[in-house]
Amino acid sequence: MLSVELAYWQQTLLRTVGVLAAVLLPAGALVQLFLFKAVSFMQSRLGPMEAGPHGSLQLFAEVGKWIQKEDIVPDRADARLFKLAPYLVVGTVLLVYLAIPFGPDAVFADLEGGIFYALAASSVSVIGVLIAGWASANKYSLLGGLRAAGQLIAYELPLVLAVMGVVIQAGTLNLQRIVTAQADGSIFGFGAIGLPFAITQIVGFVVFLIAMQAELTQTPFDMPVAESELVTGFMTEYSGMRFLLFFIGEFAAVGALSAVAATLFLGGWYFPGLDHDANYMNVLGPIILLAKILLLSFVVFWVRFTYPRFREDQLQKFAWTVLIPISLLNIVGTMILKVAF
Amino acid sequence: MPQPKGIGLVKGLGVTLKEMGRTMFPRQGVMKLVPSPTQGAVTVQYPHEKEAPAPRARGVIALKEENCTVCMLCARSCPDWCIYIEGHKEKAPPRRAGGKPRTVSALDRFDIDYALCMYCGICVEVCPFDALFWSPEYEYSELRIADLLHDKERLGEWMETVPDFEPYEAGSEAKPRKVPR
Numbered sequence: 001m002l003s004v005e006l007a008y009w010q011q012t013l014l015r016t017v018g019v020l021a022a023v024l025l026p027a028g029a030l031v032q033l034f035l036f037k038a039v040s041f042m043q044s045r046l047g048p049m050e051a052g053p054h055g056s057l058q059l060f061a062e063v064g065k066w067i068q069k070e071d072i073v074p075d076r077a078d079a080r081l082f083k084l085a086p087y088l089v090v091g092t093v094l095l096v097y098l099a100i101p102f103g104p105d106a107v108f109a110d111l112e113g114g115i116f117y118a119l120a121a122s123s124v125s126v127i128g129v130l131i132a133g134w135a136s137a138n139k140y141s142l143l144g145g146l147r148a149a150g151q152l153i154a155y156e157l158p159l160v161l162a163v164m165g166v167v168i169q170a171g172t173l174n175l176q177r178i179v180t181a182q183a184d185g186s187i188f189g190f191g192a193i194g195l196p197f198a199i200t201q202i203v204g205f206v207v208f209l210i211a212m213q214a215e216l217t218q219t220p221f222d223m224p225v226a227e228s229e230l231v232t233g234f235m236t237e238y239s240g241m242r243f244l245l246f247f248i249g250e251f252a253a254v255g256a257l258s259a260v261a262a263t264l265f266l267g268g269w270y271f272p273g274l275d276h277d278a279n280y281m282n283v284l285g286p287i288i289l290l291a292k293i294l295l296l297s298f299v300v301f302w303v304r305f306t307y308p309r310f311r312e313d314q315l316q317k318f319a320w321t322v323l324i325p326i327s328l329l330n331i332v333g334t335m336i337l338k339v340a341f
Numbered sequence: 342m343p344q345p346k347g348i349g350l351v352k353g354l355g356v357t358l359k360e361m362g363r364t365m366f367p368r369q370g371v372m373k374l375v376p377s378p379t380q381g382a383v384t385v386q387y388p389h390e391k392e393a394p395a396p397r398a399r400g401v402i403a404l405k406e407e408n409c410t411v412c413m414l415c416a417r418s419c420p421d422w423c424i425y426i427e428g429h430k431e432k433a434p435p436r437r438a439g440g441k442p443r444t445v446s447a448l449d450r451f452d453i454d455y456a457l458c459m460y461c462g463i464c465v466e467v468c469p470f471d472a473l474f475w476s477p478e479y480e481y482s483e484l485r486i487a488d489l490l491h492d493k494e495r496l497g498e499w500m501e502t503v504p505d506f507e508p509y510e511a512g513s514e515a516k517p518r519k520v521p522r
Contacts (some may be wrong), residue, residue, distance in 0.1 A: 038361060038365075040382075041360070041361040041364040041378060041381075041382075042357040042358075042361045042364075043360070044358050044360055044363070044364050044381070044382055044383045045364075045383070045384040045385070046378055046379065046382045046384060046386065049386060054378075103379050131417060158521050281365060302354065302358065303354070305357055306353045306354050306356070306357045307350070
Protein backbone atom coordinates (compact mmCIF):
# COMPACT_ATOMS: atom_id res chain seq x y z
CA MET A 1 0.00 0.00 0.00
CA LEU A 2 1.15 3.50 -0.73
CA SER A 3 2.10 5.37 2.43
CA VAL A 4 2.36 8.79 0.75
CA GLU A 5 -0.80 10.83 0.60
CA LEU A 6 -1.02 12.76 -2.65
CA ALA A 7 -3.20 15.72 -3.40
CA TYR A 8 -5.89 15.15 -6.00
CA TRP A 9 -4.08 17.14 -8.69
CA GLN A 10 -0.87 15.20 -8.01
CA GLN A 11 -2.71 11.92 -8.41
CA THR A 12 -4.29 13.14 -11.62
CA LEU A 13 -0.92 14.22 -12.97
CA LEU A 14 0.62 10.85 -12.10
CA ARG A 15 -2.29 9.02 -13.69
CA THR A 16 -2.05 11.08 -16.87
CA VAL A 17 1.66 10.40 -17.22
CA GLY A 18 1.05 6.76 -16.35
CA VAL A 19 -1.68 6.31 -18.97
CA LEU A 20 0.41 8.02 -21.63
CA ALA A 21 3.35 5.72 -20.82
CA ALA A 22 1.06 2.69 -20.73
CA VAL A 23 -0.34 3.58 -24.15
CA LEU A 24 2.75 4.75 -25.97
CA LEU A 25 5.23 2.10 -24.73
CA PRO A 26 3.31 -0.96 -25.95
CA ALA A 27 2.19 0.84 -29.11
CA GLY A 28 5.76 1.81 -29.99
CA ALA A 29 7.07 -1.63 -29.13
CA LEU A 30 4.40 -3.25 -31.30
CA VAL A 31 5.14 -1.10 -34.30
CA GLN A 32 8.91 -1.44 -34.03
CA LEU A 33 9.06 -5.14 -33.17
CA PHE A 34 6.19 -6.56 -35.17
CA LEU A 35 5.11 -4.12 -37.87
CA PHE A 36 8.67 -3.22 -38.90
CA LYS A 37 10.67 -6.32 -38.10
CA ALA A 38 8.55 -9.46 -37.63
CA VAL A 39 6.67 -8.88 -40.89
CA SER A 40 9.94 -8.40 -42.72
CA PHE A 41 11.31 -11.66 -41.39
CA MET A 42 8.10 -13.43 -42.33
CA GLN A 43 8.69 -12.22 -45.88
CA SER A 44 12.38 -13.14 -45.73
CA ARG A 45 13.63 -9.57 -45.85
CA LEU A 46 15.28 -7.30 -43.29
CA GLY A 47 12.97 -4.30 -42.94
CA PRO A 48 14.36 -0.98 -41.71
CA MET A 49 18.13 -1.18 -41.33
CA GLU A 50 19.43 2.39 -41.64
CA ALA A 51 18.25 4.34 -38.57
CA GLY A 52 20.29 2.98 -35.67
CA PRO A 53 21.67 -0.55 -35.41
CA HIS A 54 19.29 -2.88 -37.26
CA GLY A 55 16.88 0.02 -37.70
CA SER A 56 16.14 0.23 -33.99
CA LEU A 57 15.58 3.99 -34.12
CA GLN A 58 13.27 3.79 -37.13
CA LEU A 59 10.25 4.66 -35.01
CA PHE A 60 11.77 8.01 -34.00
CA ALA A 61 12.69 8.73 -37.59
CA GLU A 62 9.11 8.06 -38.68
CA VAL A 63 7.58 10.19 -35.93
CA GLY A 64 10.03 12.99 -36.69
CA LYS A 65 9.01 12.83 -40.33
CA TRP A 66 5.28 12.98 -39.62
CA ILE A 67 5.67 15.90 -37.20
CA GLN A 68 7.46 17.96 -39.84
CA LYS A 69 4.70 17.54 -42.42
CA GLU A 70 2.17 20.18 -43.32
CA ASP A 71 -1.21 19.95 -41.64
CA ILE A 72 -3.57 19.90 -44.61
CA VAL A 73 -7.33 20.33 -44.31
CA PRO A 74 -9.21 19.85 -47.61
CA ASP A 75 -11.14 22.87 -48.89
CA ARG A 76 -14.60 21.34 -48.74
CA ALA A 77 -13.98 19.46 -45.50
CA ASP A 78 -15.82 20.26 -42.30
CA ALA A 79 -12.70 21.67 -40.71
CA ARG A 80 -13.71 21.50 -37.05
CA LEU A 81 -14.93 17.92 -37.15
CA PHE A 82 -12.01 16.96 -39.40
CA LYS A 83 -9.57 18.19 -36.80
CA LEU A 84 -11.46 16.65 -33.90
CA ALA A 85 -11.72 13.06 -35.23
CA PRO A 86 -8.14 11.81 -34.58
CA TYR A 87 -8.24 13.04 -30.98
CA LEU A 88 -11.47 11.13 -30.42
CA VAL A 89 -9.91 7.92 -31.73
CA VAL A 90 -6.75 8.24 -29.63
CA GLY A 91 -8.71 9.42 -26.61
CA THR A 92 -10.85 6.30 -26.49
CA VAL A 93 -7.75 4.12 -26.42
CA LEU A 94 -6.40 6.10 -23.48
CA LEU A 95 -9.73 5.59 -21.72
CA VAL A 96 -9.57 1.81 -22.18
CA TYR A 97 -6.22 1.65 -20.39
CA LEU A 98 -7.79 3.45 -17.44
CA ALA A 99 -9.63 0.33 -16.29
CA ILE A 100 -6.89 -2.24 -16.84
CA PRO A 101 -5.14 -3.41 -13.65
CA PHE A 102 -1.33 -3.64 -13.77
CA GLY A 103 -0.84 -4.96 -10.24
CA PRO A 104 -2.67 -5.42 -6.93
CA ASP A 105 -2.58 -1.65 -6.32
CA ALA A 106 -1.31 -0.44 -9.69
CA VAL A 107 -4.60 0.41 -11.30
CA PHE A 108 -5.62 3.80 -12.64
CA ALA A 109 -9.28 3.42 -11.70
CA ASP A 110 -10.60 0.34 -9.91
CA LEU A 111 -14.09 0.42 -11.42
CA GLU A 112 -16.83 -1.93 -10.23
CA GLY A 113 -18.01 -2.47 -13.82
CA GLY A 114 -14.47 -2.41 -15.23
CA ILE A 115 -14.87 -4.73 -18.20
CA PHE A 116 -18.19 -3.10 -19.12
CA TYR A 117 -16.47 0.29 -19.05
CA ALA A 118 -13.46 -0.90 -21.09
CA LEU A 119 -15.59 -2.38 -23.87
CA ALA A 120 -17.90 0.63 -23.92
CA ALA A 121 -14.97 3.03 -24.15
CA SER A 122 -13.28 1.03 -26.91
CA SER A 123 -16.41 1.18 -29.06
CA VAL A 124 -16.58 4.98 -28.91
CA SER A 125 -13.72 5.05 -31.42
CA VAL A 126 -16.21 4.13 -34.16
CA ILE A 127 -17.70 7.62 -33.75
CA GLY A 128 -14.29 9.16 -34.36
CA VAL A 129 -13.88 7.01 -37.44
CA LEU A 130 -17.31 7.97 -38.74
CA ILE A 131 -16.61 11.65 -38.13
CA ALA A 132 -13.30 11.36 -39.96
CA GLY A 133 -14.99 9.65 -42.90
CA TRP A 134 -17.82 12.16 -43.11
CA ALA A 135 -15.85 15.36 -42.48
CA SER A 136 -13.19 14.60 -45.11
CA ALA A 137 -15.61 15.36 -47.98
CA ASN A 138 -14.09 12.50 -49.94
CA LYS A 139 -15.92 9.51 -51.38
CA TYR A 140 -13.23 7.05 -50.34
CA SER A 141 -13.21 8.41 -46.82
CA LEU A 142 -16.98 8.19 -46.57
CA LEU A 143 -17.08 4.62 -47.86
CA GLY A 144 -14.28 3.68 -45.48
CA GLY A 145 -16.01 5.33 -42.56
CA LEU A 146 -19.31 3.57 -43.29
CA ARG A 147 -17.60 0.22 -43.74
CA ALA A 148 -15.78 0.75 -40.46
CA ALA A 149 -19.04 1.58 -38.69
CA GLY A 150 -20.78 -1.50 -40.07
CA GLN A 151 -17.86 -3.73 -39.21
CA LEU A 152 -17.26 -2.39 -35.72
CA ILE A 153 -20.93 -2.75 -34.82
CA ALA A 154 -21.06 -6.28 -36.23
CA TYR A 155 -17.98 -7.44 -34.33
CA GLU A 156 -18.72 -5.54 -31.12
CA LEU A 157 -21.45 -8.11 -30.43
CA PRO A 158 -19.33 -11.29 -30.48
CA LEU A 159 -16.64 -9.41 -28.56
CA VAL A 160 -19.03 -8.55 -25.74
CA LEU A 161 -20.76 -11.93 -25.83
CA ALA A 162 -17.39 -13.72 -25.60
CA VAL A 163 -16.59 -11.70 -22.51
CA MET A 164 -19.91 -12.74 -20.93
CA GLY A 165 -18.62 -16.27 -20.40
CA VAL A 166 -15.66 -15.00 -18.39
CA VAL A 167 -17.88 -12.68 -16.38
CA ILE A 168 -20.26 -15.53 -15.55
CA GLN A 169 -17.41 -17.78 -14.51
CA ALA A 170 -15.65 -15.15 -12.41
CA GLY A 171 -18.88 -13.80 -11.01
CA THR A 172 -17.73 -10.21 -11.28
CA LEU A 173 -17.39 -7.36 -13.76
CA ASN A 174 -14.39 -5.93 -11.91
CA LEU A 175 -11.19 -6.56 -13.86
CA GLN A 176 -9.09 -6.71 -10.69
CA ARG A 177 -11.28 -9.45 -9.23
CA ILE A 178 -11.32 -11.31 -12.55
CA VAL A 179 -7.53 -11.46 -12.26
CA THR A 180 -7.59 -12.70 -8.67
CA ALA A 181 -10.30 -15.22 -9.56
CA GLN A 182 -7.92 -16.67 -12.14
CA ALA A 183 -4.99 -16.58 -9.71
CA ASP A 184 -6.94 -18.35 -6.97
CA GLY A 185 -8.66 -20.85 -9.22
CA SER A 186 -7.64 -24.45 -9.63
CA ILE A 187 -8.05 -27.06 -12.32
CA PHE A 188 -9.79 -30.01 -10.57
CA GLY A 189 -7.81 -29.32 -7.39
CA PHE A 190 -4.51 -28.69 -9.24
CA GLY A 191 -3.86 -25.07 -8.43
CA ALA A 192 -0.21 -24.60 -9.42
CA ILE A 193 -0.93 -22.44 -12.45
CA GLY A 194 -4.18 -20.96 -11.17
CA LEU A 195 -6.97 -21.11 -13.69
CA PRO A 196 -6.46 -18.89 -16.68
CA PHE A 197 -9.88 -18.57 -18.26
CA ALA A 198 -8.32 -19.31 -21.64
CA ILE A 199 -8.58 -22.99 -20.61
CA THR A 200 -12.21 -23.13 -19.55
CA GLN A 201 -13.35 -20.39 -21.93
CA ILE A 202 -11.35 -21.57 -24.93
CA VAL A 203 -14.32 -20.95 -27.25
CA GLY A 204 -14.80 -17.48 -25.86
CA PHE A 205 -11.07 -16.83 -26.14
CA VAL A 206 -10.96 -17.73 -29.83
CA VAL A 207 -14.12 -15.74 -30.57
CA PHE A 208 -12.66 -12.78 -28.66
CA LEU A 209 -9.40 -12.95 -30.61
CA ILE A 210 -11.20 -13.05 -33.96
CA ALA A 211 -13.59 -10.24 -33.01
CA MET A 212 -10.62 -8.27 -31.65
CA GLN A 213 -8.86 -8.60 -34.99
CA ALA A 214 -11.95 -7.17 -36.65
CA GLU A 215 -12.39 -4.41 -34.07
CA LEU A 216 -8.83 -3.32 -34.75
CA THR A 217 -9.51 -3.39 -38.51
CA GLN A 218 -6.38 -5.46 -39.03
CA THR A 219 -6.16 -7.78 -42.02
CA PRO A 220 -8.07 -10.04 -42.82
CA PHE A 221 -10.76 -7.64 -41.57
CA ASP A 222 -9.31 -4.43 -43.02
CA MET A 223 -12.14 -3.56 -45.39
CA PRO A 224 -12.45 0.00 -43.94
CA VAL A 225 -8.90 0.86 -45.01
CA ALA A 226 -8.67 -1.56 -47.97
CA GLU A 227 -5.86 0.25 -49.73
CA SER A 228 -6.45 -1.36 -53.11
CA GLU A 229 -10.03 -0.06 -53.19
CA LEU A 230 -10.31 2.92 -50.87
CA VAL A 231 -6.77 4.39 -50.74
CA THR A 232 -6.75 4.27 -46.92
CA GLY A 233 -10.44 4.63 -46.19
CA PHE A 234 -11.29 7.20 -43.56
CA MET A 235 -7.63 8.24 -43.23
CA THR A 236 -7.27 9.22 -46.90
CA GLU A 237 -7.31 12.99 -46.41
CA TYR A 238 -5.24 13.07 -43.25
CA SER A 239 -1.58 14.00 -43.26
CA GLY A 240 1.19 14.90 -40.86
CA MET A 241 0.43 15.01 -37.17
CA ARG A 242 -3.22 14.03 -37.52
CA PHE A 243 -2.38 10.93 -39.53
CA LEU A 244 0.20 10.10 -36.88
CA LEU A 245 -2.54 10.31 -34.24
CA PHE A 246 -4.68 7.83 -36.21
CA PHE A 247 -1.63 5.61 -36.56
CA ILE A 248 -0.90 5.74 -32.82
CA GLY A 249 -4.57 5.14 -32.13
CA GLU A 250 -4.61 2.07 -34.37
CA PHE A 251 -1.61 0.40 -32.78
CA ALA A 252 -2.30 1.58 -29.24
CA ALA A 253 -5.72 -0.04 -29.68
CA VAL A 254 -3.97 -3.31 -30.54
CA GLY A 255 -2.13 -3.00 -27.24
CA ALA A 256 -5.28 -1.99 -25.34
CA LEU A 257 -7.46 -4.84 -26.59
CA SER A 258 -4.56 -7.27 -26.11
CA ALA A 259 -4.33 -6.03 -22.54
CA VAL A 260 -8.06 -6.62 -22.06
CA ALA A 261 -7.75 -10.09 -23.57
CA ALA A 262 -4.71 -10.88 -21.41
CA THR A 263 -6.56 -9.73 -18.31
CA LEU A 264 -9.68 -11.70 -19.11
CA PHE A 265 -8.20 -14.92 -20.43
CA LEU A 266 -4.51 -15.21 -19.53
CA GLY A 267 -4.53 -14.11 -15.90
CA GLY A 268 -3.61 -10.46 -16.39
CA TRP A 269 -0.68 -9.23 -14.32
CA TYR A 270 -0.52 -12.50 -12.36
CA PHE A 271 2.08 -15.15 -13.07
CA PRO A 272 1.83 -18.67 -11.58
CA GLY A 273 4.00 -19.16 -8.50
CA LEU A 274 3.96 -15.54 -7.38
CA ASP A 275 2.03 -14.12 -4.45
CA HIS A 276 -0.75 -12.02 -5.91
CA ASP A 277 -1.15 -9.89 -2.78
CA ALA A 278 2.52 -9.07 -2.34
CA ASN A 279 3.76 -5.52 -2.75
CA TYR A 280 6.41 -6.46 -5.32
CA MET A 281 3.68 -7.42 -7.77
CA ASN A 282 3.06 -3.71 -8.30
CA VAL A 283 6.46 -3.64 -10.01
CA LEU A 284 6.48 -7.10 -11.55
CA GLY A 285 2.83 -6.98 -12.59
CA PRO A 286 3.18 -4.36 -15.35
CA ILE A 287 6.14 -6.28 -16.81
CA ILE A 288 4.23 -9.56 -16.81
CA LEU A 289 1.20 -7.87 -18.34
CA LEU A 290 3.39 -6.24 -21.00
CA ALA A 291 4.83 -9.65 -21.90
CA LYS A 292 1.31 -11.04 -22.25
CA ILE A 293 0.28 -8.02 -24.33
CA LEU A 294 3.25 -8.59 -26.64
CA LEU A 295 2.37 -12.28 -26.93
CA LEU A 296 -1.26 -11.60 -27.88
CA SER A 297 -0.37 -8.73 -30.21
CA PHE A 298 2.12 -10.97 -31.95
CA VAL A 299 -0.81 -13.27 -32.75
CA VAL A 300 -2.72 -10.25 -34.10
CA PHE A 301 0.16 -9.26 -36.38
CA TRP A 302 0.94 -12.85 -37.32
CA VAL A 303 -2.63 -13.35 -38.52
CA ARG A 304 -2.52 -9.95 -40.21
CA PHE A 305 0.54 -10.89 -42.23
CA THR A 306 -0.75 -14.33 -43.17
CA TYR A 307 -4.26 -13.94 -44.50
CA PRO A 308 -5.74 -11.98 -47.39
CA ARG A 309 -8.68 -9.65 -46.89
CA PHE A 310 -12.33 -10.69 -46.56
CA ARG A 311 -14.92 -9.39 -49.00
CA GLU A 312 -17.40 -6.99 -47.38
CA ASP A 313 -20.35 -9.42 -47.50
CA GLN A 314 -18.26 -12.37 -46.28
CA LEU A 315 -17.10 -10.23 -43.41
CA GLN A 316 -20.63 -9.37 -42.27
CA LYS A 317 -21.85 -12.92 -42.82
CA PHE A 318 -19.02 -14.33 -40.72
CA ALA A 319 -19.92 -12.10 -37.78
CA TRP A 320 -23.68 -12.61 -37.80
CA THR A 321 -23.96 -16.27 -38.80
CA VAL A 322 -20.85 -17.80 -37.23
CA LEU A 323 -19.35 -15.79 -34.40
CA ILE A 324 -22.52 -14.56 -32.69
CA PRO A 325 -24.28 -17.98 -32.56
CA ILE A 326 -21.08 -19.61 -31.29
CA SER A 327 -20.63 -17.04 -28.55
CA LEU A 328 -24.31 -17.33 -27.56
CA LEU A 329 -23.91 -21.11 -27.28
CA ASN A 330 -20.78 -20.50 -25.22
CA ILE A 331 -22.76 -18.36 -22.80
CA VAL A 332 -25.48 -20.99 -22.46
CA GLY A 333 -22.88 -23.71 -21.89
CA THR A 334 -21.05 -21.63 -19.31
CA MET A 335 -24.28 -20.89 -17.45
CA ILE A 336 -25.26 -24.56 -17.32
CA LEU A 337 -21.80 -25.62 -16.08
CA LYS A 338 -21.72 -22.76 -13.56
CA VAL A 339 -25.00 -23.96 -12.06
CA ALA A 340 -24.01 -27.63 -12.24
CA PHE A 341 -20.71 -27.20 -10.37
CA MET B 342 -12.53 -36.96 -49.03
CA PRO B 343 -12.56 -33.17 -48.98
CA GLN B 344 -10.26 -31.62 -46.45
CA PRO B 345 -12.05 -30.06 -43.49
CA LYS B 346 -12.18 -26.26 -43.67
CA GLY B 347 -9.64 -24.42 -41.61
CA ILE B 348 -6.70 -26.77 -42.17
CA GLY B 349 -5.42 -24.38 -44.81
CA LEU B 350 -5.70 -21.48 -42.39
CA VAL B 351 -3.48 -23.23 -39.87
CA LYS B 352 -1.05 -24.23 -42.62
CA GLY B 353 -0.84 -20.59 -43.70
CA LEU B 354 0.06 -19.50 -40.19
CA GLY B 355 2.70 -22.24 -40.17
CA VAL B 356 4.23 -20.97 -43.41
CA THR B 357 4.69 -17.41 -42.14
CA LEU B 358 6.04 -18.55 -38.77
CA LYS B 359 8.48 -20.99 -40.37
CA GLU B 360 9.69 -18.31 -42.78
CA MET B 361 10.27 -15.95 -39.87
CA GLY B 362 12.29 -18.61 -38.05
CA ARG B 363 14.34 -19.34 -41.15
CA THR B 364 15.12 -15.66 -41.66
CA MET B 365 15.99 -14.96 -38.02
CA PHE B 366 17.96 -18.14 -37.26
CA PRO B 367 19.64 -19.24 -40.48
CA ARG B 368 22.78 -20.75 -38.91
CA GLN B 369 23.43 -24.36 -38.03
CA GLY B 370 24.25 -26.15 -34.76
CA VAL B 371 24.69 -24.17 -31.56
CA MET B 372 25.02 -20.94 -33.53
CA LYS B 373 21.39 -21.45 -34.55
CA LEU B 374 20.38 -19.82 -31.26
CA VAL B 375 22.02 -16.54 -32.28
CA PRO B 376 19.69 -14.56 -34.50
CA SER B 377 21.37 -13.24 -37.62
CA PRO B 378 18.72 -12.01 -40.02
CA THR B 379 21.30 -10.34 -42.27
CA GLN B 380 22.37 -13.83 -43.35
CA GLY B 381 18.87 -15.29 -43.43
CA ALA B 382 17.15 -12.69 -45.58
CA VAL B 383 17.05 -13.36 -49.30
CA THR B 384 17.14 -9.64 -50.09
CA VAL B 385 20.24 -7.51 -50.60
CA GLN B 386 20.82 -4.18 -48.82
CA TYR B 387 21.22 -2.31 -52.08
CA PRO B 388 23.38 0.77 -51.64
CA HIS B 389 25.79 -1.15 -49.40
CA GLU B 390 25.94 -4.37 -51.39
CA LYS B 391 24.95 -5.19 -54.94
CA GLU B 392 23.60 -8.24 -56.60
CA ALA B 393 25.53 -9.61 -59.58
CA PRO B 394 23.50 -8.78 -62.70
CA ALA B 395 21.66 -11.62 -64.38
CA PRO B 396 23.11 -12.89 -67.66
CA ARG B 397 21.97 -10.74 -70.59
CA ALA B 398 20.70 -8.11 -68.12
CA ARG B 399 19.36 -5.00 -69.87
CA GLY B 400 20.85 -2.03 -68.07
CA VAL B 401 21.97 0.50 -70.61
CA ILE B 402 22.71 0.48 -74.36
CA ALA B 403 26.32 0.94 -75.42
CA LEU B 404 27.41 2.31 -78.80
CA LYS B 405 30.50 1.25 -80.79
CA GLU B 406 30.79 4.40 -82.85
CA GLU B 407 33.26 3.08 -85.46
CA ASN B 408 30.84 0.33 -86.50
CA CYS B 409 27.88 2.66 -87.05
CA THR B 410 27.03 3.39 -90.68
CA VAL B 411 24.17 5.83 -90.00
CA CYS B 412 21.75 3.38 -91.59
CA MET B 413 18.99 4.64 -89.26
CA LEU B 414 17.53 1.15 -88.78
CA CYS B 415 17.65 1.51 -85.02
CA ALA B 416 16.05 4.95 -85.03
CA ARG B 417 13.28 3.75 -87.34
CA SER B 418 12.54 0.57 -85.40
CA CYS B 419 12.46 2.29 -82.02
CA PRO B 420 8.85 2.18 -80.72
CA ASP B 421 9.43 5.27 -78.57
CA TRP B 422 11.37 7.28 -81.15
CA CYS B 423 14.00 7.92 -78.50
CA ILE B 424 17.07 7.55 -80.75
CA TYR B 425 18.25 10.71 -82.52
CA ILE B 426 20.80 10.26 -85.33
CA GLU B 427 22.46 12.80 -87.60
CA GLY B 428 25.28 12.10 -90.01
CA HIS B 429 27.01 13.26 -93.15
CA LYS B 430 28.88 11.75 -96.08
CA GLU B 431 32.66 11.98 -96.15
CA LYS B 432 35.32 11.19 -98.73
CA ALA B 433 37.78 8.62 -97.50
CA PRO B 434 41.06 7.71 -99.21
CA PRO B 435 40.75 4.82 -101.70
CA ARG B 436 41.52 1.29 -100.60
CA ARG B 437 44.11 0.81 -103.34
CA ALA B 438 46.45 3.39 -104.76
CA GLY B 439 45.01 5.09 -107.84
CA GLY B 440 41.43 4.15 -107.05
CA LYS B 441 38.49 6.47 -106.59
CA PRO B 442 38.03 7.99 -103.11
CA ARG B 443 35.43 6.09 -101.13
CA THR B 444 32.26 7.64 -99.69
CA VAL B 445 31.70 6.82 -96.02
CA SER B 446 29.02 7.95 -93.61
CA ALA B 447 30.21 9.71 -90.45
CA LEU B 448 28.20 10.11 -87.31
CA ASP B 449 27.51 13.66 -86.09
CA ARG B 450 25.00 12.87 -83.44
CA PHE B 451 23.77 9.66 -81.82
CA ASP B 452 21.58 10.28 -78.75
CA ILE B 453 19.40 7.90 -76.79
CA ASP B 454 16.85 9.49 -74.49
CA TYR B 455 16.62 7.13 -71.53
CA ALA B 456 13.70 9.13 -70.19
CA LEU B 457 11.73 7.68 -73.10
CA CYS B 458 13.47 4.35 -73.69
CA MET B 459 11.46 1.33 -72.61
CA TYR B 460 14.35 -1.12 -72.81
CA CYS B 461 12.72 -3.31 -75.47
CA GLY B 462 16.10 -3.89 -77.14
CA ILE B 463 14.76 -3.79 -80.70
CA CYS B 464 17.56 -1.37 -81.71
CA VAL B 465 20.18 -3.82 -80.45
CA GLU B 466 18.47 -6.69 -82.29
CA VAL B 467 18.08 -4.79 -85.52
CA CYS B 468 21.60 -3.32 -85.80
CA PRO B 469 23.29 -5.17 -88.70
CA PHE B 470 26.76 -3.79 -88.06
CA ASP B 471 27.33 -4.72 -84.38
CA ALA B 472 27.28 -1.14 -83.20
CA LEU B 473 24.77 -1.45 -80.34
CA PHE B 474 25.12 -3.71 -77.27
CA TRP B 475 23.43 -4.28 -73.97
CA SER B 476 25.41 -3.42 -70.84
CA PRO B 477 24.22 -4.49 -67.36
CA GLU B 478 25.05 -1.12 -65.76
CA TYR B 479 21.96 0.50 -64.28
CA GLU B 480 23.21 3.30 -62.00
CA TYR B 481 22.79 6.34 -64.22
CA SER B 482 19.86 8.16 -62.62
CA GLU B 483 19.94 11.95 -62.87
CA LEU B 484 18.48 14.87 -60.97
CA ARG B 485 17.41 16.59 -64.19
CA ILE B 486 15.36 14.63 -66.69
CA ALA B 487 17.22 16.26 -69.60
CA ASP B 488 20.44 14.64 -68.39
CA LEU B 489 19.00 11.24 -69.22
CA LEU B 490 19.73 12.00 -72.88
CA HIS B 491 23.03 10.18 -73.46
CA ASP B 492 25.11 11.49 -76.36
CA LYS B 493 27.44 9.36 -78.47
CA GLU B 494 30.45 9.96 -76.21
CA ARG B 495 28.52 8.83 -73.13
CA LEU B 496 27.07 5.85 -75.03
CA GLY B 497 30.58 4.99 -76.17
CA GLU B 498 31.85 4.95 -72.58
CA TRP B 499 29.38 2.19 -71.78
CA MET B 500 31.23 -0.09 -74.27
CA GLU B 501 33.77 -0.95 -71.55
CA THR B 502 31.03 -2.46 -69.39
CA VAL B 503 29.60 -4.73 -72.11
CA PRO B 504 30.23 -8.36 -71.12
CA ASP B 505 31.30 -11.03 -73.60
CA PHE B 506 28.55 -12.99 -75.28
CA GLU B 507 27.74 -16.24 -73.58
CA PRO B 508 28.95 -19.33 -75.43
CA TYR B 509 26.28 -21.07 -77.43
CA GLU B 510 24.92 -24.45 -76.46
CA ALA B 511 26.96 -27.49 -77.44
CA GLY B 512 26.16 -28.54 -80.99
CA SER B 513 25.09 -25.10 -82.14
CA GLU B 514 26.20 -24.37 -85.68
CA ALA B 515 25.77 -20.61 -85.52
CA LYS B 516 28.91 -18.57 -85.79
CA PRO B 517 29.90 -17.30 -82.31
CA ARG B 518 29.62 -13.54 -81.99
CA LYS B 519 32.28 -11.38 -80.41
CA VAL B 520 32.00 -7.99 -78.79
CA PRO B 521 34.29 -5.56 -80.64
CA ARG B 522 36.79 -4.14 -78.14
